[in-house]
Structure formats: structure tokens, C-alpha cells
Amino acid sequence: MEVFLECLNYVGPASRAGAFEIVYDEVIEQSACISDGTVFSSAINKIKDKDLRQRWYLYTRNLAKLSSEDRVPVQLMKFGDKTARVPAEISSEVVVFFPKWLSFGGVKLFKSKDLMLVESVMQSECPIYNVIDVENFIGMWPQFEASPKHKKIGYTMNGVYISPMSLSDNDAQAALLLSIDYQGERFVRFKSVIYRFLRTHMDRDIYHGFEIKSTECPISV
Known part of the structure; x- marks a missing residue:
């Protein structure tokens, strides 16, 4: 989470000025994406660092735009490798050409810098720049x-x-x-x-x- 907030802090002023838009899919907070199966929102609320918790909600509720409820089925894979696919449902707003994603890790796939998203119905492909650390994130911008x-x-x-x-x-x-x-x-x-x-x-x-x-x-x- 600290890495996530550091990334958003880096681009926060530009986002507030309208240079680009951050879309946050709050469905993730109800997902059991922690390695021990804990629901993410529960893990957030258990963080002892009050400032860290407040900054999380400040960025995800005030800085980012909440995604729409319109969701599409997709498959995720490492760029260039179609053998291992992870099925998912994501907001249609983040299915855009060359999006930048902040991944939370959890599975090996999300440790890859370059991902490919395949829209399950039309089978259209979308390359994704995936953030795995702060240095990687900063390198995505001018x-x-x-x-x-x-x-x-x-x-x-x-x-x-x-x-x-x-x-x-x-x-x-x-x-x-x-x-x-x-x-x-x-x-x-x-x-x-x-x-x-x-x-x-x-x-x-x-x-x-x-x-x-x-x-x-x-x-x-």
C-alpha cells in the first residue's frame, strides 16, 4: 500500500490539474486478494498507521474517479505468453488502449511489467503497462x-x-x-x-x- 500511495503522490498534482485521470475500481476492496484470503477492506482497516489509512481513502475517494458499474469479462496474461491466462471481471473504463495499471501483486502474473488484456467477448487485445514498484512507475512518465x-x-x-x-x-x-x-x-x-x-x-x-x-x-x- 505504501508503494501505491507513493506512486499516487508522485502524480497527484498533475491529476488534480486535469492532466490525466485516475480510475479506481473499489470492487477490489471487497475482494479476498490478500495472500491469506483476507478481504482487502478488512486488511486496510486493521492497519495501525492511521496516517496511512487516511491517505488511502483520501487518494481513492477524492483524487481518483470511481469506476462505473459496467463490467466486462476479460482474460489477463503476460505479454507475449498466451499459455497462462487469468480470468477476471473489470470496469469497462479501464479497458482502454495502453492503460497504466498499479498492481497489488498477489499472483506471479502481476509481477510482470508488460501484460496483455483480452476482452473475452470480442477477443480484442489491449497491452497494459503494469507497475510493480515506484521506480517502474516513475519511468512510465516524461x-x-x-x-x-x-x-x-x-x-x-x-x-x-x-x-x-x-x-x-x-x-x-x-x-x-x-x-x-x-x-x-x-x-x-x-x-x-x-x-x-x-x-x-x-x-x-x-x-x-x-x-x-x-x-x-x-x-x-
Whole structure:
């Protein structure tokens, strides 16, 4: 549970700002998914750490959107391995293309980073990014990497003005999570300033960023 809450804490500000949506299927709380057969909600209420319990309900009731009651039969399997299938019923809202899941473990299947979901009726397949730890979760999101070119204060080099990046690395990461993708670049208004993020590594989801004027931001953004 601590890992689950740490993951949600990481993306909490971006979720509150509407950058994406967290869907929580509360049916899990009535499931006997603990290794000794204990119903999950009972296990939560037995946790002695009051702050941990409160944060669980804060995130799952206030931060996340409760899933609909419309449920569909599915089969889960490790990506690329169709021999071992686990039947289940899940909310139709989480059957979307390339969803990110936070798994609770319990069975060997959910320790795999890449899962495949097969909708039982139509047999349509949906790849799933499955979270198995905090490091794995963080790696699923755009990452900020400071560029030595963009300093705290803007400056001119060889007659060209170099825009500043005045944010701390932590604030820049928060801004990046809030940003909107536009033709491979990302833009965001953060603390009353507009920032532009460019991909630093073409084969990885890592960006550097800098301040821009409102006139430099695409109108559609």
C-alpha cells in the first residue's frame, strides 16, 4: 500500500490539474486478494498507521474517479505468453488502449511489467503497462533532465538569447507532468510562466525545458 500511495503522490498534482485521470475500481476492496484470503477492506482497516489509512481513502475517494458499474469479462496474461491466462471481471473504463495499471501483486502474473488484456467477448487485445514498484512507475512518465545550456537567468551567446530555466528540478518535473503534448513538444503554464519542453533523447521520454513568451506558444495549446 505504501508503494501505491507513493506512486499516487508522485502524480497527484498533475491529476488534480486535469492532466490525466485516475480510475479506481473499489470492487477490489471487497475482494479476498490478500495472500491469506483476507478481504482487502478488512486488511486496510486493521492497519495501525492511521496516517496511512487516511491517505488511502483520501487518494481513492477524492483524487481518483470511481469506476462505473459496467463490467466486462476479460482474460489477463503476460505479454507475449498466451499459455497462462487469468480470468477476471473489470470496469469497462479501464479497458482502454495502453492503460497504466498499479498492481497489488498477489499472483506471479502481476509481477510482470508488460501484460496483455483480452476482452473475452470480442477477443480484442489491449497491452497494459503494469507497475510493480515506484521506480517502474516513475519511468512510465516524461522525465525532466536539466540542460546546462539553460541557466537560472537568461543570457546572450554568440548574439543569440538563451532562455532561462528558473525552476528547480523538482518543480520542473512537476511542470512537465502537467504539460500538454503538441507535435512532439510539451507546453505548460506553471506559476504564471509558460515553459516549453523538448525531448533530450530521441529514443527516451526525457525532456529539458525553458521559459518562453506567450507569443511563442502555439495558439491551439
